[in-house]
Amino acid sequence: MASKGSSFVTVRSEIISLESKTDSLLSKYSTFAQTSSADQSTEEKKLDTQIETLLGKTHDIIASLGNIVDENKNISTSKISQLQRHKEVYQEHQKNFRNIRSSIQQERNRLNLLFSVKNDIEQQRNFDTNEDEYIQNEAARIDQSHNVVDDLISQAWETRDQIVSQSHLLNNTNNKIMQTLQRIPGLNVLIGKISTRRRKNAVILASVITFCFLFLFLTW
Known part of the structure; x- marks a missing residue:
């Protein structure tokens, strides 16, 4: 703020400076409206603070210049016009500063929105990719299960074929034995006698065992 007793010219020179x-700072500050980032940079924040400080000083010094004009009844019309012009410039600077700040914020909001949409798209893409991978893995597991079932069916058919083959072999062997028995005279009679003798021996053995049990029971 201008010191008390300062002249109109001195105070006005401070305002002009x-x-x-x-x-100059507003010109630099406006570049952030075209190259704004998602977050406020250190340089942008510094310029914002500097401009706000300069505007505050300008407001105070213009008020001091107004006091000089009010105190001097013989002040010229040109100086009054100069004071009015400084007030208009100050208002223009204030307006430009607010507009630039608003533009920067709008651009930042737009970038953040785009970034958010991009993230959503990436997440959806990752979800779709994971879902596709899950489906592929499930399909692979199903194919593997089908292969196992096919192997089991193949093994079952092989076992069935082996059983059928063995059954045919046994039938053929039995038929050959029967044919052999029919071709050799007296062989059937001999086998019949052997079977009869075995049955007799079994009866005799059973009788002996029964007699032994009875003897032991009676003499105990």
């Missing part, structure tokens, strides 16, 4: 600095 602040306006020039503000113009």
